[in-house]
Amino acid sequence: MQPKLTNPEADRSERVSPVDDDDVITPPGRVRRLLRAQTPAHWAVSAVLVLIGIQMAISVARNSNFQWDVVGDYMFSRPILTGLARTLELTAISAVVGYALGALLAVMNLSGAYLPAAVSRAFVWFFRGTPLLVQLLFWFNLGALYRSISVGVPFGGPTFFSVDSNSVITPFTAAILGLGLNAGAYFSEVVRAGILSIHHGQVEAASALGLSRTQTLRTVIMPQAMRVIIPPGFNEIIGMLKYSSMVSVLAVPELLYTAELIYARTFQTIPMLIVASIWYLILTTILSIVQHYIEKHFGKGFRNPKVSDRAGDRATAYQLEGPPEGERMLGGESGGNR
Amino acid sequence: MTEMVIAKKIRKRFGDTEVLHGLDLTVQAGEVVCLIGPSGSGKSTLLRCINHLERPNGGTVTVNGELVGVVRKKSGLTPMRPAQLSKQRTDIGMVFQSFNLFAHKTALENVALAPRLARRESREEAVRRAEKLLAQVGLAAFHNSYPAEMSGGQQQRVAIARALAMLPKVMLFDEPTSALDPELVGEVLDVIRTLARHGMTMIIATHELSFARDVADRVVFMDAGQIVESGPAREVLAQPREERTRAFLSRIL
Numbered sequence: 027m028q029p030k031l032t033n034p035e036a037d038r039s040e041r042v043s044p045v046d047d048d049d050v051i052t053p054p055g056r057v058r059r060l061l062r063a064q065t066p067a068h069w070a071v072s073a074v075l076v077l078i079g080i081q082m083a084i085s086v087a088r089n090s091n092f093q094w095d096v097v098g099d100y101m102f103s104r105p106i107l108t109g110l111a112r113t114l115e116l117t118a119i120s121a122v123v124g125y126a127l128g129a130l131l132a133v134m135n136l137s138g139a140y141l142p143a144a145v146s147r148a149f150v151w152f153f154r155g156t157p158l159l160v161q162l163l164f165w166f167n168l169g170a171l172y173r174s175i176s177v178g179v180p181f182g183g184p185t186f187f188s189v190d191s192n193s194v195i196t197p198f199t200a201a202i203l204g205l206g207l208n209a210g211a212y213f214s215e216v217v218r219a220g221i222l223s224i225h226h227g228q229v230e231a232a233s234a235l236g237l238s239r240t241q242t243l244r245t246v247i248m249p250q251a252m253r254v255i256i257p258p259g260f261n262e263i264i265g266m267l268k269y270s271s272m273v274s275v276l277a278v279p280e281l282l283y284t285a286e287l288i289y290a291r292t293f294q295t296i297p298m299l300i301v302a303s304i305w306y307l308i309l310t311t312i313l314s315i316v317q318h319y320i321e322k323h324f325g326k327g328f329r330n331p332k333v334s335d336r337a338g339d340r341a342t343a344y345q346l347e348g349p350p351e352g353e354r355m356l357g358g359e360s361g362g363n364r
Numbered sequence: 365m366t367e368m369v370i371a372k373k374i375r376k377r378f379g380d381t382e383v384l385h386g387l388d389l390t391v392q393a394g395e396v397v398c399l400i401g402p403s404g405s406g407k408s409t410l411l412r413c414i415n416h417l418e419r420p421n422g423g424t425v426t427v428n429g430e431l432v433g434v435v436r437k438k439s440g441l442t443p444m445r446p447a448q449l450s451k452q453r454t455d456i457g458m459v460f461q462s463f464n465l466f467a468h469k470t471a472l473e474n475v476a477l478a479p480r481l482a483r484r485e486s487r488e489e490a491v492r493r494a495e496k497l498l499a500q501v502g503l504a505a506f507h508n509s510y511p512a513e514m515s516g517g518q519q520q521r522v523a524i525a526r527a528l529a530m531l532p533k534v535m536l537f538d539e540p541t542s543a544l545d546p547e548l549v550g551e552v553l554d555v556i557r558t559l560a561r562h563g564m565t566m567i568i569a570t571h572e573l574s575f576a577r578d579v580a581d582r583v584v585f586m587d588a589g590q591i592v593e594s595g596p597a598r599e600v601l602a603q604p605r606e607e608r609t610r611a612f613l614s615r616i617l
């Protein structure tokens with residue numbers, strides 16, 4: 027619905043009586059609101075910032091040491107793209123392993139059962155408490171500690187299968203183990219925070235209706251916890267994207283290590299680092315966009331706090347125009363939340 | 365008449381303090397019982413013991429002839445498996461003071477969720493009944509509204525529809541209107557009145573005395589974890605026998 031917009035300045039001068047029955051509060055437009063909030067000090071700071079920005083852009087573009095042509099040459103080169111795929115693979119697998127493990131650990135921690143909770147806490151204590159680099163090297167060198175890995179019944183029972191450590195622990199599996207288990211420890215705290223954010227009444231209502239604990243967890247707790255889990259969860263995933271570059275110590279040719287290999291040969295260090303950084307930025311941007319939509323999905327039914335003092339302006343605008351597409355003001359007359 | 369709810373010698377402790385001191389309460393099928401009493405007297409705890417949201421430390425609850433939450437073994441009573449308790453709870457509807465609607469689900473989803481999960485109904489069946497129930501509580505136009513978009517009175521009516529969707533044999537109300545603005549109380553009480561007319565067995569903790577007078581077959585006055593007085597609404601509210609009841613009524617009126 028298109029609102030009847032009138033120019034507030036013009037209105038003011040034309041009106042004779044200051045109070046009129048059909049007085050309509052016309053919200054100022056977006057640009058006007060932005061400009062109105064600026065004081066002379068704001069203007070001065072803005073001007074300086076813009077100048078600095080332009081200056082930096084020019085210096086980066088003009089400085090031939092950046093070798094932008096080399097950046098362009100390598101940006102889509104085969105080895106870089108292969109390294110990029112490796113990075114994506116590492117991040118995706120360890121994010122999935124990390125989230126699944128984290129959710130399990132969080133539920134164990136909150137289960138109220140002594141042993142599972144203790145195991146969960148010990149796991150988090152250990153994997154958060156030691157450097158990722160050490161963990162990666164440890165997994166990689168597992169073969170030195172254990173010749174073979176077997177599954178069987180302890181104390182002389184039968185062995186179901188046994189494999190040689192060195193054949194299972196490739197650099198890639200060591201990387202997945204290191205990143206995934208580490209991520210699991212961090213994710214478990216993120217998931218736990220999400221679960222703790224759920225009001226106890228939600229769980230009681232589900233129990234009273236006869237839902238089982240698993241059903242309650244799956245359909246009532248987790249969907250609402252996701253709202254709280256997503257922002258720090260994506261923080262973790264984006265962090266992991268970059269921690270994955272640490273597996274270069276295991277000589278897994280992911281994005282950064284591939285770039286390093288190239289500049290070790292060509293000595294074009296700066297442009298290769300720029301190539302890698304641009305790709306990391308692109309991936310992070312894509313993840314942020316995905317995050318935005320997932321957040322919106324799990325935010326259904328919730329009203330987010332408006333922190334800015336412009337919230338009032340926006341509220342007025344909503345009353346008159348109706349909320350913009352996909353962004354509804356919820357509540358208004360909630361009688362129960364006090 | 366058959367007995368729908370029998371609570372026998374219910375004791376409940378929180379830490380070292382006992383808040384229910386061996387209560388007895390029997391509710392006949394189709395009977396409406398209002399629990400009144402000062403805040404902290406144990407009304408909520410009693411209701412929550414009936415569906416075992418709180419496990420009593422002593423005594424038994426029987427609903428529709430079945431022991432709730434415990435099984436009788438040779439060695440005595442032992443807690444039953446969680447799955448079995450969940451199944452029993454489907455027969456006991458509960459409405460909370462703070463509504464507790466699932467915040468991430470629309471009104472329709474709130475009502476249709478439990479029948480699908482706990483009663484294994486098909487989606488169509490659950491949705492069909494949910495639509496009917498929402499219409500009955502006067503919210504046909506609010507299927508797709510989220511709880512945060514509804515007034516307290518509307519939310520509480522959805523909560524009642526949600527409990528009714530499980531086709532319970534008895535309904536427990538824990539101060540269903542205490543969180544509402546005064547002008548919204550009526551719409552919720554009207555829904556409960558209608559249920560009473562249709563013969564639903566109900567136990568209602570409330571501070572609305574005129575409503576209790578209207579709707580209750582029996583009023584139970586509780587104080588300090590004990591039932592002080594119980595009888596037909598008109599008697600207990602108009603000519604209380606006990607001094608404590610009289611004191612409470614004079615304070616609240």
Ligand SMILES: Nc1ncnc2c1ncn2[C@@H]1O[C@H](COP(=O)(O)OP(=O)(O)O)[C@@H](O)[C@H]1O
Pocket residue numbers: 378383401402403404405406407408409410
């Ligand atoms: N979860 C709990 N932990 C400790 N004490 C509780 C808990 N729930 C209720 N109580 C105590 O039990 C007593 C009865 O409370 P309640 O049943 O809520 O009374 P009412 O509903 O009549 O106001 C109160 O003294 C209250 O403080």
Ligand SMILES: [Mg+2]
Pocket residue numbers: 407408409538539
């Ligand atoms: Mg209470």
